[in-house]
Amino acid sequence: MLAAGARAELTDNISFARLDVKRPLDKFSQPELVQHQNLVLINGNHFRAARQLVILDPAKPLEKKLDRLTDVRALLLPEGVTEVPAYLRAHLGEANVPVLPLADTAAIAELVLREWHAAAPPLRGLVLAGGRSQRMGHDKGKLAYHGQEQRAYAAELLAPFCHDVHVSCRPDQMTELEYAGLRPLPDSFADLGPLSGILSALRLDPNAAWLVVACDLPLLSKTTLAHLVQHRQPARMATAFQSPENEWPEPLITIWEPASYPQLLRFLALGYSCPRKTLINSDVAVLIPPAPQELRNVNTPEEAAQALDSIKK
Template sequence: MLAAGASAELTDNISFARLDVRRPLDRFSQPELLAQQSLALVNGNHFRARQQLVILDPAKPLDKKLDRLTNVRALLLPEGVTEVPAYLRAHLAAANVPVLYLADTAALAELVLREWHAAAPPLRGLVLAGGRSQRMGQDKGQLAYHGQQQQRAYAAELLAPFCHDVHVSCRPDQITELEYAGLRPLPDSFTDLGPLSGLLSAFRLDPNVAWLVVACDLPLLSEATLSYLVQHRQPGRLATTFQSPENEWPEPLITIWEPASYGQLLRFLGLGYSCPRKTLINSDIELLAPPAAGELRNVNTPEEAAQVRSELGTM
């Protein structure tokens, strides 16, 4: 098709899809195409990378390229090579760099996997509490199910053991009351998008972390269930979430959203979809069966709140 003058050709194979385009890819298009990838291997002879795996090929000495070796993670010995050159040992003297045989693919794969896990983005916590709570008739975040503690504070307390810090998404008019309650408000910088407002506002604050998100209307949620979610996190996927017991769809309001999801959420918003669940359904995610399905129950009306208080014995 390209030879006949077409500008693009899409091949949908059984095991892969491929897009060939005539126009050159600009520096913004290339990262966008690879946005869902958690690991990229590049040819260090032509491109720079944050970390390096160095193959010690005697025919291609590196003494003129030491400025590119900024964070060497391993030295790889091809067949017939047994020594690390003196100039390279001197350059890496302060670093404890492992030396592996290039043919030992199992050891190399183990090293790459270990480095990948170590580089997983840190977790920050977000309680979604900026809604108008119209069906409840009052702010759901201010309701108390566990003694006198308001639900938004209870949710923040649940998140704290797993996160570097915890924010509470809110409308601008809620900032003062949240600060007075000892919570850390994160006012919506995206507005009128429902839960997506808080999620996008969190990523605008810090796009390089994963956000562990819970809604404020989940009074039955336990630390054990959140621990299960964190333990089964898959940073290489867009998100890690639970399957809703009601309809088997992803539950977007108890989810670990990885940094790559920021662009995906914005892309779906540009297509006219402001529902985070829509993004999850159409993305590569880790979908878990909840260990305690009843804990995922949302409380949206006074009748539901009374029922939960009865179950908890806090009438």
């Protein structure tokens, strides 16, 4: 079909899909194609890589390619090769680079897995507090279930698990949050509900994972948050709890990985501004909550009174 003039050909063999396109792979299209991959292996003879696994092939000496070896993570010895050349040792200097037999696939796989875990994106925190609280009648983030405003209480809950914690807000809320000692993050995406805050956080730091919690979860505990963080799966687009009301993921207490940013924007471009819609149709980890009652949203004065009564008990 491509030879006949088609621009793209999609082959679906049920168990896998293949897309052949007649366009060059430039610096913009390549990241787009590999954005859902956690590991990409490239041929270091032709392309530069961030981290290198070096195979010491006697037929391809490395003297003229030392400038490419900027971050060697392992030297792999094929059968018959027993020593690392002196020029390579001199180039690596004091770096403690492991040397493994090329045939020891288990050890190589363990090394790659270790590297991958160490490279997991840092975790930052976000409290969603920029809503209008129309059903409550006044700002839900200012309610005090635990002796302080709920938005501040939620930020304290997140702090032990995150490098820092921001409070998502409307631009007109920034001053009051700063006076309260919180770190405001004004919405840079307008009128999208909770998605405004999530996208604004990912825009601020697209290389971090964001632990996002809504401010209307007064029953949420550190134990439940710890369970979410401990079972985080950075290889997936997100890690979320299953809603106590149905089998769907709960988007407002979720770890959103960097890969979620282009996916959320993609769904927004298709007309979907509901973060749950993105979770349902993406590769995410969904956990059973250890205490389902803690995921109960409080949106009305009646629900707030019930939640306060539960906390007092």
